[in-house]
Amino acid sequence: xxxxxxxxxxxxxxxxxxxxxxxxxxxxxxxxxxxxxxxxxxxxxxxxxxxxxxxxxxxxxxxxxxxxxxxxxxxxxxxxxxxxxxxxxxxxxxxxxxxxxxxxxxxxxxxxxxxxxxxxxxxxxxxxxxxxxxxxxxxxxxxxxxxxxxxxxxxxxxxxxxxxxxxxxxxxxxxxxxxxxxxxxxxxxxxxxxxxxxxxxxxxxxxxxxxxxxxxxxxxxxxxxxxxxxxxxxxxxxxxxxxxxxxxxxxxxxxxxxxxxxxxxxxxxxxxxxxxxxxxxxxxxxxxxxxxxxxxxxxxxxxxxxxxxxxxxxxxxxxxxxxxxxxxxxxxxxxxxxxxxxxxxxxxxxxxxxxxxxxxxxxxxxxxxxxxxxxxxxxxxxxxxxxxxxxxxxxxxxxxxxxxxxxxxxxxx
Numbered sequence: 001x002x003x004x005x006x007x008x009x010x011x012x013x014x015x016x017x018x019x020x021x022x023x024x025x026x027x028x029x030x031x032x033x034x035x036x037x038x039x040x041x042x043x044x045x046x047x048x049x050x051x052x053x054x055x056x057x058x059x060x061x062x063x064x065x066x067x068x069x070x071x072x073x074x075x076x077x078x079x080x081x082x083x084x085x086x087x088x089x090x091x092x093x094x095x096x097x098x099x100x101x102x103x104x105x106x107x108x109x110x111x112x113x114x115x116x117x118x119x120x121x122x123x124x125x126x127x128x129x130x131x132x133x134x135x136x137x138x139x140x141x142x143x144x145x146x147x148x149x150x151x152x153x154x155x156x157x158x159x160x161x162x163x164x165x166x167x168x169x170x171x172x173x174x175x176x177x178x179x180x181x182x183x184x185x186x187x188x189x190x191x192x193x194x195x196x197x198x199x200x201x202x203x204x205x206x207x208x209x210x211x212x213x214x215x216x217x218x219x220x221x222x223x224x225x226x227x228x229x230x231x232x233x234x235x236x237x238x239x240x241x242x243x244x245x246x247x248x249x250x251x252x253x254x255x256x257x258x259x260x261x262x263x264x265x266x267x268x269x270x271x272x273x274x275x276x277x278x279x280x281x282x283x284x285x286x287x288x289x290x291x292x293x294x295x296x297x298x299x300x301x302x303x304x305x306x307x308x309x310x311x312x313x314x315x316x317x318x319x320x321x322x323x324x325x326x327x328x329x330x331x332x333x334x335x336x337x338x339x340x341x342x343x344x345x346x347x348x349x350x351x352x353x354x355x356x357x358x359x360x361x362x363x364x365x366x367x368x369x370x371x372x373x374x375x376x377x378x379x380x381x382x383x384x385x386x387x388x389x390x391x392x393x394x395x396x397x398x399x400x401x402x403x404x405x406x407x408x409x410x411x412x413x
Contacts, residue, residue: 009035010072011172011203012057012088017066018227019052021389023381026052028227029066034172039194039204041218041235043211045247046393047379048224050207051093054174057205058090059083071171084110087171089162091178093207093392094332095154099147103127103157106146113166122166130160134193135186151181151330159190163197172203177392179213181329191217209393211240223247271307274317278303301329325349325403327396335399336387343369343383346398350405372401 012034019027027049034040044050055061056068059080068075070086083090097106104123108114114123124142131138135156146154155178162173175194179187194204194217208214214221214235221238223231223246231246238246271284284290292300304326309315311324328334337345347354347365354365369383378397380390387395 009037011036011070013069013072014053014057015067015069017053017056017063017068019056019061019063025227027056027063030227030229032222032229032232034203034205036171036203037198037201038219039198039206039217041214041221042205042207042224043209043214043221043243043247044224046377046397047391048247049227050224051176051391052227053224054090054092054176054205054207057083057172057174058088058092060090087168088174089170089172090174091159091162091176093176093180095151095158097146097154097158097161100145102143102145103131103140104142106157107161107164110161111164111166126164126166127157127160130164131156134160134163135189151333152183152186155181156186169197169200169202172205173197174205174207176207177209178206179208179210187213211243214243215240268321270321272319273307276317277306327399327403331392331396331399336395338386338388340387341384342378342380342387342390342398345387346372346383346401346405349402368405369401372404376400 010033012032014030014032017027017030017032018025030049030053032053042050042053052061056063056078059078059082062078068078070088075082075086098109101109104120104127107123107127108119111123111126114126116122128142131140138153138156140149140153140156144153146157149157159175159178162175163170178190182190191213194206198204198219206214206217215238218235221231221233221235221243222229223243225246225248267286267288269283270286273282275281282290292303306315307318307320308324308326310318311320337348340348343366346369351360353368354361366383372378373380373383376397378390378401379394387398390398
């Protein structure tokens with residue numbers, strides 16, 4: 001708890017909050033007080049309990065135990081409606097906009113006070129002002145259909161909608177990985193707005209795996225591990241190394257590094273692309289990592305998709321040696337199969353390996369899935385659980401496992 005805060009400054013208070021999903025304990029007796037006029041940074045590895053805690057605050061799910069107070073009043077039956085009425089908003093890691101509606105119509109859905117014959121004019125004015133305040137030069141029309149926007153622009157609309165109001169500003173806004181799809185310029189705009197917002201008395205919870213964002217933007221940082229808060233201190237008492245240590249280092253520093261050849265030695269070429277693909281000829285050698293830099297919408301995604309497509313169809317401007325896998329940037333729309341299990345989501349690109357006489361052999365499929373689960377740390381007790389039972393970060397790990405399923409037969413191979 002923030003010891004410097006007076007009771008009247010506490011916006012939200014959690015006492016002994018716990019939540020389990022079957023045998024998985026997502027939260028184990030969390031105590032937390034969030035003060036007005038502060039940005040609280042929340043960090044932890046995938047599966048630490050961050051998103052579950054935020055879902056409880058946002059009224060999406062109820063705790064199994066413990067109490068929740070908002071502005072000093074204990075909430076017996078917290079819900080999305082009660083959270084919204086109390087001024088609590090959340091920008092979820094998995095965006096919640098209606099893709100078939102326009103930007104203005106999405107605000108109308110979430111802001112019930114926008115009504116009457118002139119609702120469209122009112123909604124347009126509110127969301128337009130909020131978008132321009134947070135993201136100057138955003139190039140988003142309020143008449144744009146959300147499903148036609150890039151994922152970066154969808155994330156910008158989601159963020160603007162959370163802060164939008166036709167009355168007093170929201171009391172608390174939760175930002176769960178808000179910059180995951182934004183370029184550096186857009187991220188800097190958002191973080192500058194966050195600092196302005198808390199200076200004016202608003203309250204923010206910022207969840208991010210980018211520790212630089214946490215250290216530069218937060219007033220106070222809490223670290224979660226295995227469903228518990230393991231550190232809670234002013235941001236000035238942390239540095240990057242201290243945060244990593246508190247989170248629990250999951251990297252084996254003594255792990256054997258792959259052999260990428262000696263200096264000056266060029267490994268085999270795996271991809272060759274002409275200037276028609278990227279504006280300049282380039283070659284990718286085995287063992288290299290190529291970074292694509294640029295603002296959102298400047299062609300990086302299109303280039304990657306074209307390289308991926310070239311592995312299965314003839315492209316005169318691209319030559320590829322070996323197999324190619326793709327981890328899409330838009331996990332929600334282009335990545336997961338939401339009705340399928342974790343194992344089916346990871347093995348879908350490599351079914352030929354598990355097929356005999358036209359039937360999928362479940363034993364080798366499960367064996368390989370288990371080996372990848374251990375290697376990259378997918379946090380689940382049962383890979384037959386639905387993919388959406390995982391946190392967003394663990395869903396992303398499943399997509400990486402799918403990519404490596406396609407690339408090689410065994411994680412150590």
